[in-house]
Amino acid sequence: KxxxxxxxxxxxxxxxxxxxxxxSPISGHRSVSWYQQTPGQGLQxxxxxxxxxxxxxxxxxxxxxGRQFSNSRSxxxxxxxxxxxxxxxxxxxxxxxxxxxxxxxxxQLSVL
Amino acid sequence: xxxxxxxxxxLSVQEGDxxxxxxxxxxxxxxxxxxxxxxxxxxxxxxxxxxSNVGEKKDQRIAVTLNKTAKHFSLHITETQPEDSxxxxxxxxxxxxxxxKLTFGTGTRLQVTx
Numbered sequence: 161k162x163x164x165x166x167x168x169x170x171x172x173x174x175x176x177x178x179x180x181x182x183x184s185p186i187s188g189h190r191s192v193s194w195y196q197q198t199p200g201q202g203l204q205x206x207x208x209x210x211x212x213x214x215x216x217x218x219x220x221x222x223x224x225x226g227r228q229f230s231n232s233r234s235x236x237x238x239x240x241x242x243x244x245x246x247x248x249x250x251x252x253x254x255x256x257x258x259x260x261x262x263x264x265x266x267x268q269l270s271v272l
Numbered sequence: 273x274x275x276x277x278x279x280x281x282x283l284s285v286q287e288g289d290x291x292x293x294x295x296x297x298x299x300x301x302x303x304x305x306x307x308x309x310x311x312x313x314x315x316x317x318x319x320x321x322x323x324s325n326v327g328e329k330k331d332q333r334i335a336v337t338l339n340k341t342a343k344h345f346s347l348h349i350t351e352t353q354p355e356d357s358x359x360x361x362x363x364x365x366x367x368x369x370x371x372x373k374l375t376f377g378t379g380t381r382l383q384v385t386x
Contacts (some may be wrong), residue, residue: 164315194372203316203363204376205373208372215372216373223295252315254292260371265314
């Protein structure tokens with residue numbers, strides 16, 4: 161069974177640009193969560209989606225948004241990029257809301 | 273909100289020895305506590321988890337203990353091997369009581385030397 165797939169693996173952007181990251185959950189999983197990982201702040205929860213609806217949200221500004229499609233695939237978008245947005249963005253899937261999380265390898269975003 | 277503290281930040285043990293990593297949490301409502309292992313260039317991998325209605329759980333060389341009164345939980349790895357070298361994260365559920373919206377500790381870098 162394939163794991164959680166995140167694309168692209170690496171991304172370089174400049175300040176002010178926007179970026180879209182993609183996540184395909186484990187087959188049959190219907191819930192997708194996103195986390196930001198940085199050396200300074202560690203792993204922080206961004207949001208959780210289930211059945212195309214946002215179920216939970218972390219303490220990030222409105223520049224961070226996401227969505228989930230009918231096939232459970234998810235995207236997250238960051239607008240007006242700042243240097244501090246440089247991080248590893250991790251997607252995790254679970255069978256349903258609140259069940260065990262399985263992470264992908266992440267997208268490493270660098271903002272110059 | 274939930275706050276999770278994790279110690280130590282680095283841990284070096286010899287192959288075959290045991291390793292213990294400790295975490296404390298703040299939210300009384302937390303009742304789900306997973307542990308993740310992260311290797312270089314990879315995402316966190318769930319290695320074991322425990323719910324608050326259980327005091328201890330074991331899976332081969334890995335065990336987790338939970339003291340809900342004191343609000344702390346620990347990861348125990350016995351007979352460590354070089355492939356156990358990685359960064360380990362504890363997490364707590366907060367008031368969701370589930371794996372939704374996990375709060376993570378700051379990580380422990382475990383080095384197993386030959």
